[in-house]
Amino acid sequence: MNAVTPLKFRKALQTLDEHIVEIMSDSGEGAQKCGQSFGSIAARMGNGVWTVEIIPAEIQPPARSVAGASGNRIRIGSQRVTNGGDEADIAIAFNEQVLLGRVNAGELKPGCIILLESMWGEHEDPKIVAQYTETRDRLLGEGYRVIEVPMEHECRALVQDPRKGKNMFVLGMLCNVFSLDMNLAREQIAFIFGKKDRKVVQSNVALLEAGWNWAEEHLDFKYRVPAVKSTVPQVVINGNTAVALGVLASGMDICAMYPITPATSASHYLSDVFEKAGGIVHQAEDEIAACAFAIGASYAGKVAVTITSGPGYSLKQEGIGLAVMAEIPLVVVNVQRGGPSTGQPTKVEQGDLLSVMFGSHGDAPKVVMAASTIEDCFYSMITARRLAETLNMVVVVLSDAALSTGQQPFTRPTFDPDWLAPPVDQNPVPDGAKPYDWDAVTGLSRRFVPGQPNGMHTLTGLAHDKASRVAYDPEINQQGLHARSLKLAALQKMLTPPPVLGDPTGDLLIVGWGSTKGAIEEAVERLRAEGHKVSSTHLQFLQPMQPGIKEILQGFRKVLTVEGNWADDPRDPLIDESNRRYSALAMLLRARFLVDVDCWTEVRGRPIKPGTVYRAIRERLAQIEETHA
Amino acid sequence: MNAVTPLKFRKALQTLDEHIVEIMSDSGEGAQKCGQSFGSIAARMGNGVWTVEIIPAEIQPPARSVAGASGNRIRIGSQRVTNGGDEADIAIAFNEQVLLGRVNAGELKPGCIILLESMWGEHEDPKIVAQYTETRDRLLGEGYRVIEVPMEHECRALVQDPRKGKNMFVLGMLCNVFSLDMNLAREQIAFIFGKKDRKVVQSNVALLEAGWNWAEEHLDFKYRVPAVKSTVPQVVINGNTAVALGVLASGMDICAMYPITPATSASHYLSDVFEKAGGIVHQAEDEIAACAFAIGASYAGKVAVTITSGPGYSLKQEGIGLAVMAEIPLVVVNVQRGGPSTGQPTKVEQGDLLSVMFGSHGDAPKVVMAASTIEDCFYSMITARRLAETLNMVVVVLSDAALSTGQQPFTRPTFDPDWLAPPVDQNPVPDGAKPYDWDAVTGLSRRFVPGQPNGMHTLTGLAHDKASRVAYDPEINQQGLHARSLKLAALQKMLTPPPVLGDPTGDLLIVGWGSTKGAIEEAVERLRAEGHKVSSTHLQFLQPMQPGIKEILQGFRKVLTVEGNWADDPRDPLIDESNRRYSALAMLLRARFLVDVDCWTEVRGRPIKPGTVYRAIRERLAQIEETHA
Amino acid sequence: MSTATLCLQHLAEDRHALEDYQGGVPRWCKGCGDNAILTAMQRLCRDEGLRPEKTVFVSGIGCSSRLPHYMRTYGFHGIHGRAFPIAEGIKLARPDLHVFVNTGDGDCCSIGAAHWIHAIRYNMNITVLLHDNHIYGLTKKQASPTSPLGTRSNTTPRGSYLEAMSPLTVTLGVQNVSFVAQAVDWIPESLFQVITAAYRHKGFSFVRVLQRCPEFVGNMYEPWVHDPQRMLMLTHEHGLRVSPALSKIYRNQQEHDPSDIHRAREVASSEDPIPVGILYRNPEVPCYED
Amino acid sequence: MSTATLCLQHLAEDRHALEDYQGGVPRWCKGCGDNAILTAMQRLCRDEGLRPEKTVFVSGIGCSSRLPHYMRTYGFHGIHGRAFPIAEGIKLARPDLHVFVNTGDGDCCSIGAAHWIHAIRYNMNITVLLHDNHIYGLTKKQASPTSPLGTRSNTTPRGSYLEAMSPLTVTLGVQNVSFVAQAVDWIPESLFQVITAAYRHKGFSFVRVLQRCPEFVGNMYEPWVHDPQRMLMLTHEHGLRVSPALSKIYRNQQEHDPSDIHRAREVASSEDPIPVGILYRNPEVPCYED
Numbered sequence A, B: 001m002n003a004v005t006p007l008k009f010r011k012a013l014q015t016l017d018e019h020i021v022e023i024m025s026d027s028g029e030g031a032q033k034c035g036q037s038f039g040s041i042a043a044r045m046g047n048g049v050w051t052v053e054i055i056p057a058e059i060q061p062p063a064r065s066v067a068g069a070s071g072n073r074i075r076i077g078s079q080r081v082t083n084g085g086d087e088a089d090i091a092i093a094f095n096e097q098v099l100l101g102r103v104n105a106g107e108l109k110p111g112c113i114i115l116l117e118s119m120w121g122e123h124e125d126p127k128i129v130a131q132y133t134e135t136r137d138r139l140l141g142e143g144y145r146v147i148e149v150p151m152e153h154e155c156r157a158l159v160q161d162p163r164k165g166k167n168m169f170v171l172g173m174l175c176n177v178f179s180l181d182m183n184l185a186r187e188q189i190a191f192i193f194g195k196k197d198r199k200v201v202q203s204n205v206a207l208l209e210a211g212w213n214w215a216e217e218h219l220d221f222k223y224r225v226p227a228v229k230s231t232v233p234q235v236v237i238n239g240n241t242a243v244a245l246g247v248l249a250s251g252m253d254i255c256a257m258y259p260i261t262p263a264t265s266a267s268h269y270l271s272d273v274f275e276k277a278g279g280i281v282h283q284a285e286d287e288i289a290a291c292a293f294a295i296g297a298s299y300a301g302k303v304a305v306t307i308t309s310g311p312g313y314s315l316k317q318e319g320i321g322l323a324v325m326a327e328i329p330l331v332v333v334n335v336q337r338g339g340p341s342t343g344q345p346t347k348v349e350q351g352d353l354l355s356v357m358f359g360s361h362g363d364a365p366k367v368v369m370a371a372s373t374i375e376d377c378f379y380s381m382i383t384a385r386r387l388a389e390t391l392n393m394v395v396v397v398l399s400d401a402a403l404s405t406g407q408q409p410f411t412r413p414t415f416d417p418d419w420l421a422p423p424v425d426q427n428p429v430p431d432g433a434k435p436y437d438w439d440a441v442t443g444l445s446r447r448f449v450p451g452q453p454n455g456m457h458t459l460t461g462l463a464h465d466k467a468s469r470v471a472y473d474p475e476i477n478q479q480g481l482h483a484r485s486l487k488l489a490a491l492q493k494m495l496t497p498p499p500v501l502g503d504p505t506g507d508l509l510i511v512g513w514g515s516t517k518g519a520i521e522e523a524v525e526r527l528r529a530e531g532h533k534v535s536s537t538h539l540q541f542l543q544p545m546q547p548g549i550k551e552i553l554q555g556f557r558k559v560l561t562v563e564g565n566w567a568d569d570p571r572d573p574l575i576d577e578s579n580r581r582y583s584a585l586a587m588l589l590r591a592r593f594l595v596d597v598d599c600w601t602e603v604r605g606r607p608i609k610p611g612t613v614y615r616a617i618r619e620r621l622a623q624i625e626e627t628h629a
Numbered sequence C, D: 001m002s003t004a005t006l007c008l009q010h011l012a013e014d015r016h017a018l019e020d021y022q023g024g025v026p027r028w029c030k031g032c033g034d035n036a037i038l039t040a041m042q043r044l045c046r047d048e049g050l051r052p053e054k055t056v057f058v059s060g061i062g063c064s065s066r067l068p069h070y071m072r073t074y075g076f077h078g079i080h081g082r083a084f085p086i087a088e089g090i091k092l093a094r095p096d097l098h099v100f101v102n103t104g105d106g107d108c109c110s111i112g113a114a115h116w117i118h119a120i121r122y123n124m125n126i127t128v129l130l131h132d133n134h135i136y137g138l139t140k141k142q143a144s145p146t147s148p149l150g151t152r153s154n155t156t157p158r159g160s161y162l163e164a165m166s167p168l169t170v171t172l173g174v175q176n177v178s179f180v181a182q183a184v185d186w187i188p189e190s191l192f193q194v195i196t197a198a199y200r201h202k203g204f205s206f207v208r209v210l211q212r213c214p215e216f217v218g219n220m221y222e223p224w225v226h227d228p229q230r231m232l233m234l235t236h237e238h239g240l241r242v243s244p245a246l247s248k249i250y251r252n253q254q255e256h257d258p259s260d261i262h263r264a265r266e267v268a269s270s271e272d273p274i275p276v277g278i279l280y281r282n283p284e285v286p287c288y289e290d
C-alpha cells in the first residue's frame, strides 16, 4: 500500500533554519517526556527552542479520543526561538485519534509529514481498524504524507511493556531525523531515569537506539538545524519554574497559596526547593486566607508572595485592598487563564489586566508588571520583591498559561546577593518617627516592623493618620489617598521608556504586553523584511506606565494593540465607536494619551500565533496604505 | 453677659428663599429625631427639603466629645432642594463640644446664629464650666451670634428626664423660628410616639409648645420660607428605604445580604416589609454566600437582589463573574462608602465605579447604573430588575452613603403592575431550543428555568457551547465572549442620550454621575445666572454609556468631570500627563471619545458642596477664558 | 422527547427509566469512585420517581463536581466551594424542586468550610454527598483537609503534617445538625441505602462517601476493600439494614441508635474499622425554608 | 520613651507597668464587656512580662476588634473575618512574637468560619479571645450565629429562627483541637485565670468569653449575673482553681478533667448553667510552625 515508503534509498541531508515538531499520544504514554527531552537535547546543542505542552482537558481522558491528545509541540531553530510558531512541519502520533484532534484544530501544516503508529491497523477490534484506516486514508487524501511506523511492534522486541517504551523509541527517531547528538540523548535518558536503577536506563537507551536505527533505515529524509553552542551555561525551564526560582533568588521565603490551574505548579516546585533551601509554602484553606496569611507574614518583616490565577485573584481583591491601604509590601502573581468565571482553566488568556488594576473597591493603587518571556518570569520576581519593599506597596506580576507551561532555554542567571531581601530590621524606631510619615512629594514612608522597640502602633484598614490612628477628619482621608497614589508617580520617574523594535517612526506601531511578545515581534520582523513601515513596543509595566510612550506613539500614523483578551469587533452590526468595548491595554493607552489606538484581539484559548498576528497587521497596513495613498 | 439677648422686643418676619439648619447633640439625645421631624413638617407644608444625617464615628461615643456629634442638617427652601448645601445658617447644639466639631469642620457659616444649651455654664464640674465658657467666648470672639438657651432648665418644669425631652423642645423653637404649622407638628409627634401611650404624646406636645413659646418670647428673629403645597401626595424617605421600596415594587422577593454599613438599613427595611408583603431577606454567613445564594434563587426562576458596600462587593467579584458567564439575571446594589479597604464606613465616596466595571477576572460585561437622587434609588431598582431579566445579565446599581441617609420629599410613586416580574415560566421548552441560543446580532438567548420539561441541562461557569456543554473548542470560547459582550451594545441602542442642563454649546461642560447631581446642577445654575457659558450632564448608565455623549462633548471647549473619588492633581511636582491617575468617569470618557476630559475630585468623606463645585468650576472657567481671550 | 408527549406524560404520574437520568459520558479515570456514586444517584432518581425537570444537582468545582453533567436533570456546576449557598438559594426560591449537592473534600471542607457549617445550621431540605477522596483530584494531587497525616502530595512532597479532619465530627459539632451518614463507594448496596435514607430525611442530610481516587491516592483503601471485617456496619431499625447476602461478607456489625448524638460523635471518630451507616438523624429540627 | 532608655532597659530583663500596655481611650459603650476583656489582657501582658514590642494583637472588624487600638503593643486591626490567617502569617514568619487574636461572634463564627475551623487544625501557638456578645454590634444589631433563637434584631424583626451555634462544640469537633475554655466578662478573676492558662498553653488556645452588649442585647445575662448558682465552675488541678473568696459566691462547682474530649463536648453543650473554666486541653498536639 503506497503510503508506506520503499525500504531502500539514498537520503539527502536538508538544512533548515527552523522546524516545528508535534508529538502526541494518549495521556500516560509519555509523549510529553519525549518532547521535552527532544527540546532539551536540541537546546544543549545550542538550538533555539520553544516547547508548548499539549494538555488534555481531562485528568485521564478515554484512550484514543480526539480531545485527549497529550504531548508537546517543539519548535527548534538556529536562532533564538521566542514562541510556539504557526503550523507544525512534522507530527508524530501514537494513535490516529489524538492526531485528528490536532488536524481539526488546524495545528498541522497542510501536506506535512506524519509519523503514525501502525499497530491499530492490525487491532483485533474491527471498529478500531476501521477508524484507523479511514483516518489514515482521509489524511492521505488531504495530501498529508502519512508514514506508518510499527512503533509498538519494534519496541516489543526490547521491552515487556512497549506502551511505556514507545516514547524513547520515538525520541530516537527524532534524533535521527534532526541529526541530534546521540551522546547528549543518552545523557538525557540517564538524567531522566537516573533515580531508577541502571536496568531502566539501559533498556531506554536500547529503545532510543532502536528508534534511531529504524529511522535511519526507513525514512528518506534527514534534517539539520544548524546550532551555535552558546558559551554561557543555559537553563531550560517553564515559566512557573522560573517564577519559583525567582522567588527563591529574591529572598522571599514564604509563599501562601491555594491550588489553582495553571498557577499551582509554581508552588509545587517551591514546596520542593524550600524544603532544602529553607522557607515554606503554606497551602491555605482558600485564596482569601492565602492572601491574608501572606499579608501577615509580610507585615511581620518579610515580603511574602501569593500565587494564583483569575478566580483566586478575584477572591483576593479585598485582602489586596487591605495591603494597599496599610502599605504592606506584598507580591502577588496572577498566572492568567481563560475567563470569565471558571472559564478555561488550562488555556491561555490575558483577561485579568483591568481587574488587577481596578478590582479592589475604592482607590487601591498598586504596581502591575507583566512577564513577557520565561526569563522574564524569573527576573520579574526579583524586581517585584524589591519594589514592594521600597515602596511598601503591592506588586502584581502577570504571567499566563502559555508562559507557565512553555519551555525555553536562557542564560543561567548568576546569583547576585543584592537580589536578596535585607534582614528584618529590629532596631529601635527613632523618637518621633511615625508609621506613616508620608513624604509630601513621593508619598513614601519608612517601614515599621513588629519587634522594633519604640515602634508600637496598631495598623488598620480604616482611614488613618500618620500615627496610624483611625481618623475621621476629611483632610486626613484626602491626605492618605494622596500619599498612596503619589508612590506610583515616584516609581514612574525611575523607569525608562520601553524599547522599540524597528524604526521610531512609520505607518503602524504594534503595542503589546505579556506572553504575546515573541509572536508579535516575529510577525513585525517578517513584515519589516517585506518592507512595511511597522514597528512594535512591548510594555513591562502597566501601572505605572513607563515614561516616553506618548513620544513613541506620535511617531506612527496608526497604533494597534495585539492582546489575548476581549474587544468588540467594529464590523459587528451593532458595534460602533459609541459602544465598542476596547481591549484592556488599548483602553488604557487611549485614556492616557488620547491617541486613537485600535486593537486586535483573540480569545481562542491558545497562544496567539505569529502568522495570525502577521495577517492581522497586514490587514491594518492595507487600510492605512490605501487611506494614505 | 452680652451674649444673652434682651427679653422683650418686636420681631420682624424675614422671608427667605432657603435656609440651612443644623441640630446636634450627643448620640441618644434625639437630635436626629428632632431634625427629621422638622424636615417632615416643612416637607408636608410644601417646602423643598434635604436632610443629611450627622453620624458619630462610634456606636456610643463619650458624652460631650468633638467627634461625637449626632444630629441632622436640614436644608429647606421654597423650591425643590437637591442637596445639603454649603455652610449652615443656624445651628442648635445640646452642648458646646459637639458644636465645636461642626465649627472645626467648617460646616457653619461665619457669624451665623447658634442656639446653645446653657446648662453647662452652671455645671458642678468646674472643668466643664471652663470648657463651656471658653468655647462660647471663642465663638463670640469669632463673630458668631451665640444665644444661650436654658433648654434643660425649661424642660425640667415639664418632664422628669429633660435629657430625653429636649429634642421636642427644640423642635418647638424651630417651628416658631421658621413659622411652621404647629398642627402639623402635633400630628408629627402623635405619629412618632403613636405606638407609645397617650401620656407620652401629651408630654412631648407640651415640650413642643414650651419650645415654641420660649422662642416667641426670647428670640428677636423669625423666618418664613414660602412653600407651595404640592397637589400630588409626597413621600419623605432616605435612599436606602427608596431602594427597599424599589425592590418591593419591582417584584423581586428574595434579597440575600450580609450586614455592612452603609448598605444594611436597606435590608433592615426590607426584612420588615417582606414579613408583611411576602418575600425573604436571607442574612448569609458572608457576602460570598449572599451572592451565591442570590444567584441560586435567580437561577431557579426569580430575580434576586444582593445589597452591599465596597468590601462586600470585592468579595462578590467571583460570584458575579459566574452570573455573567452563566447569564443568570442578578441585581446587585453597591452603596458606596469611603475606601479603600475598610476605609470610612459611614462616609460618602464614589470610589467603586471601576471595580464594579472591571473587578471580576476575565471579560465579565455587566450593566452598571448609578442613582443620582433618592427618587432615582427607587426607580433604578425597577429598571434594574427588568434589564437583568430581559438580558439575562448582572445589573449593578450604584448608590452611596450620601443617598443612603439623605432624605428628600418626592412624588409618591403610583404602583404600576408592569413593574412586576413575570411569573416563573414552567412551560415545556420547545424542541430543539438550546439554553444558549445566542442571537448572532444581539447576543440574547431565551431563559431556561428548572421545572421546565424538556429544558434539562447543566449550567456551568466553564466555557460552554450553546447547549451548555463544557467546551474546549477555540471557536466556541470566542463565540461565548462575543455573545455576552454584544448584549451591552444591544442595550445601548435602546437608550436615549443624557439630558443637558443649559445650552448645548459653551465654554465648559461638567459631567457627573451619582449623588453629586444636585450639587453640580446647583453650582452650574448659579454660574449660568452669572452669565458663564457652562452646562452639565449627568450619566445614569455607566455601562453601556448612553448614545449621543460624543456629540454633547463636542459642543464645548472644555470638559470636566466632578466626582467623589481619587484623581491625581497635575499641580503636584511629580504628576504630569504621563503618570496622572484620572478619576473613574474621566478615564472612561477619555478612552471612549478621545476628548481631553479633565477632572476635579474630592475624597473628604462628605457630600460635595455646591459651593465647592462652584469654586472649582470658576477656577477652570478662568483658565479657559484667559486661554481663549 | 417532544413537548407534546411530555405534556401528555405529565397528566399521568410518570415513571422514568434509568436512561432518563443518564447525561453525557462520564469523564472520570478508570476505577474512580465517583462512578459508583453517579450510578447510585441515577438509581435513586429512578426508584424515587423524581421528575428530571424537577430535580437539580448542584456542585462546586472538582472531579466530583462534574457529576451534574452526567445526570439528565437540571444541573448547576457552580464555582469552587460555593455549592451550598447556591443550592440554598435554589431551594428557598423553589421548595418544589429536589435539590442535591455533590461536593469534594476540598470544595466542602477547605474553601467551602464556612458555607458547609452554616448550611448545617440552616437545615434546608437538601441532600448532600461529600465525595471524600482525601485529595485534590482535579488540580492534580495536593493535600486536602481530609488527607491522612503524611500524605505525599505536590504541595507536601515530604508528606502532609496535619492529622486528617473528620467531616463527620465537625458536622456533628454544629447546632441544628439533623442527618449524618457515611458510606463507601465499594459497597453499592449500602451506599444506595444510605443515600435513599438521606433523600427521604426532611432536612439537610449530609452523607460522606469514602471515594477511591486510583489516580492520585492509589490503593489507600485496598486493605479495607479486601478485608470486610475492617468495615463496621451500623445497623438499626431506623438506620442501615444489611441484607442477608451482604451480612455474609460484612459480619462486623453494630447496633447504633441514630438518635444519640453523643454516641454518634464517638462512632464518628473511628477511622479503623470504618463505620458505614446512619450516624445521626433528628427529624425534629425545623427547616429554614418553612 | 526615648530610644536610649529603651536599649538600656533591654539589657536588663525588663518588667512593665500596666500603663505600658494601655493605648488610646477605649471607645466602647458604657457597661460593654469588652472593657473587662481589655483589662484582663493588659494585666496578662504585665504579669507574664511580655515585651510590648514583641507582642501583637490581631483582630478583624467589629466592636471587639478595636481592642488592639487600646493596647500599647503592636496591633493589626485587619479586615472582617480574616484575623486568623493574618495571625497565622505573622506567627509563621516570626515565632518570636507573642500573637493574640481578638474576634467577635460574627467575625469568627460567620464570615470567618472557614478560617476558624482551619486555624484549629493548624494549631499554631496563638491565643484567641472570642468576644461573644451574640450580636453584630458595630453594624448595629443584626443576628449573629450565636444569637439565641428568637432574638429580635434589625434583620430578624420577628425574632431569629435558628438555634444558636455553640462555638465550643464546633471547636471541639475539629481534629487537632488543643485548648478550649470559656469565661464571662463579669467574673474578672476567672476570666484572667482562663486567659493566663490559654496564653501558657503551647498551641491554638481558644477562649470564648461571654460578653455583655448592653447597647443591643440589653440585660440578656442579668439572670446569670445576679444568680451565681446558674454559673458552673469547672475546677481541676490542671484547670480552673476557684479562690476561696470566689467560692463563697460561686458554689456551683464541678470537677472536670480537661483531658477528656467526650466529656468536654457534653459540658460544652450546656447553656444553663453556664460552664466557666477549661473544657479541654491537650499539650501533645504538634504546632504547625514547628
Ligand SMILES: Cc1ncc(C[n+]2csc(CCOP(=O)(O)OP(=O)(O)O)c2C)c(N)n1
Pocket (backbone or CB within 6 Å): A258, A259, A260, A261, A287, A311, A312, A315, A342, C061, C062, C063, C064, C065, C079, C080, C103, C104, C105, C106, C107, C108, C131, C133, C135, C136, C137, C138, C139, C144
Ligand atoms: C476559586 C478557585 N480556587 C481554586 C480552584 C482550583 N480548584 C479546582 S477543583 C479544586 C479542588 C478539588 O479537590 P476536591 O474538592 O477534593 O474535588 P476532587 O477533584 O478531589 O473531586 C481546586 C483547588 C478553582 N477552580 N477556583
Ligand SMILES: Cc1ncc(C[n+]2csc(CCOP(=O)(O)OP(=O)(O)O)c2C)c(N)n1
Pocket (backbone or CB within 6 Å): B258, B259, B260, B261, B287, B311, B312, B315, B342, D061, D062, D063, D064, D065, D079, D080, D103, D104, D105, D106, D107, D108, D131, D133, D135, D136, D137, D138, D139, D144
Ligand atoms: C467584608 C465586610 N463585610 C461586612 C462588614 C461590616 N461589619 C463590620 S463588623 C461586622 C460584624 C460585627 O459583629 P461581631 O463580629 O460579632 O463583632 P462585635 O461588633 O459584635 O464585637 C460587620 C458585618 C465589613 N466591615 N467587611
Ligand code: SF4
Pocket (backbone or CB within 6 Å): A059, A060, C027, C028, C029, C030, C031, C032, C033, C034, C063, C064, C133, C137, C138, C212, C213, C214, C215, C216
Ligand atoms: S483524579 Fe481521582 S477523583 Fe479525579 S477522576 Fe481521576 S480517580 Fe477520580
Ligand code: SF4
Pocket (backbone or CB within 6 Å): B059, B060, D027, D028, D029, D030, D031, D032, D033, D034, D063, D064, D133, D137, D138, D212, D213, D214, D215, D216
Ligand atoms: S455596641 Fe455592644 S459590643 Fe459594641 S461597644 Fe457597644 S456595648 Fe460593646
Ligand SMILES: [Mg+2]
Pocket (backbone or CB within 6 Å): C062, C104, C105, C106, C131, C132, C133, C134, C135, C136, C137, C144
Ligand atoms: Mg477530593
Ligand SMILES: [Mg+2]
Pocket (backbone or CB within 6 Å): D062, D104, D105, D106, D131, D132, D133, D134, D135, D136, D137, D144
Ligand atoms: Mg458580636
